[in-house]
Amino acid sequence: MNQVINLFRNFNIFLETDNTGKHLLVPPEYYKHWFESTAEWLQDTFDLEELRQSSLFAGREVILSGINLLDAYDDFKEIAKVFSDNNMAVTMQIEAIELYNHLEKVLDLAKNHIITAVCISIHKESTDISSPELMWEKLTETAVSLIITGAVNNLKTLSVFSSPSLNSQDIRICPYPEEGETYETLPENTACNCVEHLIISIGADGFIYPCLGLINIEKCAIGNITDDKAFYDSFIPFASKMIEQGPDISSSGPVANNSELAWFCRRHRYEVSHNE
């Protein structure tokens, strides 16, 4: 199976509200247009058989993340539908406190199968949620998949490990150290290809990146969703190299463990943003 095609079938999309707070920065119709033209480009470029065309995106995943997205509920829902209508699994990434305050809206998206998973990040501010179990219970009742990330203490404060509701279903938890903590240990043996990490990632301003590690470093963008799709062609050789070999990075120097990125992605991001 062509790894480059795979790369274009899962998406990580960051969204942001505009200054009215009621709409998203890039309007939903751009995502729709971009998605359709990407599908067309894939079919032309890779000369996919008739059979495969009908199922190009079926079962694939898109992650929609951002802050206060539910203030722009209608725009958000429209963007999510671009993907769910194409039989893709839509994950909504949301901060726990925002989820708590807008629980009914999220449940509504889940019950209508517009989102299939919720990825909840628990920051310090979210830990004063008064009755987390009620929130967990309502979420698990919708059978939406749950992914929870956060520092171990924050996870514990919201009873993530002990909640009867969360224990009763499939769940993925990504724990990380206290916010701001840095690891001393540096791996000795880190050379790796990027295949596990490459995923088309789109910033809130519409710029497209090959992976999360390079997001928002504009010189690494491979295009913008509001542009023509032709730029993808020049991206194929780059993607193939990353899939085979991974980045050219020096394997020394401490790197703060301040994100969920893999060690070598953090290093790559650091080097790209510091070397002109």
Place this chain on the structure above:
Amino acid sequence: MNTLLENDIIKAKLLHDMPITFNGLVIENTNKCNARCAICYQSAGSENNNHIDINKAKKCIEEAITLDTLNPRFHLAGGEAFLYMDDCIDLFSTAKKAGYKTISATTNAFWCTDKEKAKNFCNILKDNGMTYIEISWDNWHKDFIKPKAIENCIMACYENEITTNLRILTTKSHSMEEALNRLDEKVIPYIGQITSSPVFAVGRATEVIPGEDFYLQRGGLGTPCYSSLNLTINAHGEVYPCCAGFDQCRDYSLGSIYDESIIDIVKRTNNDPIIRRLVFLTPSAFLPILKEKGVAIEEKCYNNCQLCSRIFSKKENIDIIKEHFEKRKQEAFLRFIEKLEAQLKTKKEESR
């Protein structure tokens, strides 16, 4: 949201058109295990003694990567795969050379009781292409594995940039919290991810765990599994479309690697109407067929995979399903002949 009719059209299209694709190749090199956990869906233990022929397994690894429908990911599972360390390394390095991009394994970490040895061994694994490891740990593993071994494994993997997934199984009386509390809390942030799921009421679990302790499903059984399949070869050399329970239903294997090539098996599977219905329409699609023959399957279960095991672990059920599809094939053939005969008749009449 799509309407019900639109959803039915999508389902029908997938059932008809979509090639069966696999997220990776999974080899279960043995069904032997140093532990004997009550929740093991394979009922593995030290008394089991089936091992895959290592040369055949290597050949499958090399051939399978040429399949257009397989993602280049290789996963090794057991029993406890690492009981045969040399074989594991041989298989990982074969996968690396063959071009698999993600190489992973499941283990109970019994080999990590010594910190330094664990670290050195992880270094060797990394050199042989390993990128990801699943470590099983919960209330039932604790009777066989020391928490220290789990902690050493997590840290040794972290230091070698091998991503870890701590896999916990739960029942109403045994939570994730209980499993994690047995580990040194300093180690927890170094775990890549924790995945937790309820224990299924299959195999040994049904004998050891009281019925009311199992969690049951909350949502529907409506989501098909076609996007989460893995081409799986069990310790007997039999091939299955997943490693989620169906791989233990020995009366419906897709074929054996000792009889034919993995490529031929996969090609045939793509046209197998029973497998297509299973993965694109869910196991519930077989319930009416069984019901018609007076077989009632207990539908209350945790998820599709449990229902799937319930259906396909009984030869009687498989026979009914096979007979149903055989009959449909014959009916379709007869309809085809009738159509040809009608066409011939019309032609003859026209030429008169």
